[in-house]
Amino acid sequence: MVNEPVIAADADPIAIRKSRRSDGDRLSKSARHQHIISQLTAAPTLRASELAAALAVSTETIRRDLMELQEQKLINRTYGGASRPFALEPSLVDRKRLLIVEREAIAAAIAELVQPNEVLMLGAGATTFHVARRLAATARDITVIVNDFAIAGALAANASIRILCCPGRYHATEGYVFGTQTIASINSYEANRAIVGATGVGARGINDADEEAGAVYGAMVKRAAEAIIVADHSKFEQRALTVFAQWAEIDRFVTDRQPEGAMATALREAGTEVIVARQ
Amino acid sequence: MVNEPVIAADADPIAIRKSRRSDGDRLSKSARHQHIISQLTAAPTLRASELAAALAVSTETIRRDLMELQEQKLINRTYGGASRPFALEPSLVDRKRLLIVEREAIAAAIAELVQPNEVLMLGAGATTFHVARRLAATARDITVIVNDFAIAGALAANASIRILCCPGRYHATEGYVFGTQTIASINSYEANRAIVGATGVGARGINDADEEAGAVYGAMVKRAAEAIIVADHSKFEQRALTVFAQWAEIDRFVTDRQPEGAMATALREAGTEVIVARQ
DNA sequence: CCAAGAATGTGGCAAGTCCCCCATATGTTG
DNA sequence: CAACATATGGGGGACTTGCCACATTCTTGG
Numbered sequence: 001m002v003n004e005p006v007i008a009a010d011a012d013p014i015a016i017r018k019s020r021r022s023d024g025d026r027l028s029k030s031a032r033h034q035h036i037i038s039q040l041t042a043a044p045t046l047r048a049s050e051l052a053a054a055l056a057v058s059t060e061t062i063r064r065d066l067m068e069l070q071e072q073k074l075i076n077r078t079y080g081g082a083s084r085p086f087a088l089e090p091s092l093v094d095r096k097r098l099l100i101v102e103r104e105a106i107a108a109a110i111a112e113l114v115q116p117n118e119v120l121m122l123g124a125g126a127t128t129f130h131v132a133r134r135l136a137a138t139a140r141d142i143t144v145i146v147n148d149f150a151i152a153g154a155l156a157a158n159a160s161i162r163i164l165c166c167p168g169r170y171h172a173t174e175g176y177v178f179g180t181q182t183i184a185s186i187n188s189y190e191a192n193r194a195i196v197g198a199t200g201v202g203a204r205g206i207n208d209a210d211e212e213a214g215a216v217y218g219a220m221v222k223r224a225a226e227a228i229i230v231a232d233h234s235k236f237e238q239r240a241l242t243v244f245a246q247w248a249e250i251d252r253f254v255t256d257r258q259p260e261g262a263m264a265t266a267l268r269e270a271g272t273e274v275i276v277a278r279q
Numbered sequence: 280m281v282n283e284p285v286i287a288a289d290a291d292p293i294a295i296r297k298s299r300r301s302d303g304d305r306l307s308k309s310a311r312h313q314h315i316i317s318q319l320t321a322a323p324t325l326r327a328s329e330l331a332a333a334l335a336v337s338t339e340t341i342r343r344d345l346m347e348l349q350e351q352k353l354i355n356r357t358y359g360g361a362s363r364p365f366a367l368e369p370s371l372v373d374r375k376r377l378l379i380v381e382r383e384a385i386a387a388a389i390a391e392l393v394q395p396n397e398v399l400m401l402g403a404g405a406t407t408f409h410v411a412r413r414l415a416a417t418a419r420d421i422t423v424i425v426n427d428f429a430i431a432g433a434l435a436a437n438a439s440i441r442i443l444c445c446p447g448r449y450h451a452t453e454g455y456v457f458g459t460q461t462i463a464s465i466n467s468y469e470a471n472r473a474i475v476g477a478t479g480v481g482a483r484g485i486n487d488a489d490e491e492a493g494a495v496y497g498a499m500v501k502r503a504a505e506a507i508i509v510a511d512h513s514k515f516e517q518r519a520l521t522v523f524a525q526w527a528e529i530d531r532f533v534t535d536r537q538p539e540g541a542m543a544t545a546l547r548e549a550g551t552e553v554i555v556a557r558q
Numbered sequence: 559c560c561a562a563g564a565a566t567g568t569g570g571c572a573a574g575t576c577c578c579c580c581a582t583a584t585g586t587t588g
Numbered sequence: 589c590a591a592c593a594t595a596t597g598g599g600g601g602a603c604t605t606g607c608c609a610c611a612t613t614c615t616t617g618g
Contacts, residue, residue, distance in 0.1 A: 137321030172435030
């Protein structure tokens with residue numbers, strides 16, 4: 001368990017140069033980087049000193065490697081090593097790994113709005129999942145009504161959050177419940193805010209690729225005292241199957257980039273407050 | 280961008296009393312632990328020194344906290360702090376690994392009983408989780424009413440199973456929903472069979488350590504046309520908080536070992552059919 | 559009420575890490 | 589070949605963390 005003193009494995013430069021041999025080989029910088037990344041998929045954290053020993057380079061070199069990888073957001077720096085960033089986590093589904101920075105910023109902006117003792121409705125989805133994580137970290141004594149199991153799990157990290165799950169049919173691949181029971185359940189609650197995502201947002205309203213999911217989102221939007229749409233800029237002007245809400249119904253739109261053109265006009269005419277989260 | 284001190288509320292009444300005051304005073308141990316866990320859902324890593332400052336305790340205390348949390352596998356230790364473990368989600372994993380052979384045998388026996396187009400109620404728990412996995416492998420065109428998220432996920436592997444989730448409060452560590460809404464929901468369905476587990480089974484009936492969970496199980500047992508209890512022999516004569524059903528209400532008892540003594544008598548007198556699954 | 563035990567803080571020291579500057583090795587370019 | 593860029597290692601001081609022993613405070617159970 002104790003770390004051996006970190007000493008240059010090969011004090012002899014000649015030995016270093018004959019690098020064709022077995023494990024004493026020097027690896028290139030990119031090879032080291034790759035090694036670090038792959039190690040992180042196996043272990044949640046690494047120590048710089050251990051990496052230096054394993055790769056037969058100095059800790060200074062490892063530190064520089066880690067700095068570079070951190071700038072590329074491929075790792076997360078810790079004191080004395082590195083840990084897995086959000087994006088490398090195996091538990092997150094593909095879609096949840098995209099646009100992490102943008103979504104985290106949006107989530108942070110939402111978290112600032114939420115006050116203790118509020119009742120929220122939180123729709124299913126990848127962006128709202130980030131909102132849930134953020135709320136778990138910052139919110140206090142709130143009640144959240146959800147229809148997405150992953151979101152319930154994320155919120156569960158905070159014991160002061162009361163999580164109410166909607167009933168309904170369970171969507172096997174998406175991990176949420178939907179259907180008439182879900183909507184009936186939503187309509188039986190009073191909430192301060194509904195926070196829902198979307199497949200696309202545009203001048204003509206807010207749409208979703210899944211009709212059932214859209215119906216749930218629409219119910220949340222209509223039912224809560226305040227309706228908030230969260231969507232990063234990749235959703236701008238995307239068109240999908242179902243338009244589940246009009247901007248006139250939406251009080252706030254939290255995104256990561258200022259909308260332009262027809263969508264900006266529609267937002268202004270509808271009186272929707274646009275909040276652009278800074279990263 | 281650094282985390283401001285976020286007061287994580289908690290279940291501990293003492294901590295609640297203390298956390299009401301200004302930021303100069305201390306939180307209870309469990310409150311600190313809760314805070315650490317929830318912070319970890321938002322940030323991939325934490326520094327012990329920062330935690331100490333945020334929670335207004337010494338770094339030694341934080342270190343001791345981190346050690347405890349690590350032993351519970353709730354965090355991952357790093358040099359100078361902590362990082363997120365692989366899964367912060369409610370992990371019933373541990374309990375699900377116990378007595379696998381016995382539970383698989385019980386699950387197989389259940390799966391043989393179930394016919395296509397049946398409607399089942401499946402209670403939360405480790406044994407019923409095995410039943411769900413087995414049903415996902417063998418059942419066809421059934422509808423399953425569940426209150427446990429892990430079970431919903433297991434059943435989702437089979438596209439011909441319709442999964443209906445009950446509403447209710449989400450239990451953060453156990454991963455199921457409970458409460459009056461859950462029970463009301465159960466009472467709105469008609470089901471061919473209820474299949475529920477237990478903390479203990481004995482001559483005096485079927486009990487559970489969690490009152491809320493027991494209430495849900497009891498509702499399932501009373502509501503379904505046929506009630507089945509599943510429990511391996513380690514549950515025999517275990518006593519727990521709530522007796523949620525009497526043997527007279529139970530049609531079948533599926534286990535892995537022939538009951539004896541008072542419990543066998545009680546089963547005989549109640550007319551409960553005992554099915555001993557062979558491994 | 560007190561005593562035992564748990565939880566927490568303090569101080570010191572060893573060890574680990576950070577970070578800056580500089581030396582060396584290697585490769586590139588004119 | 590000289591000049592330069594890149595990659596790496598080394599050294600040392602400042603800082604951070606780990607760890608231990610001990611004192612103090614809080615809690616709990618008689």
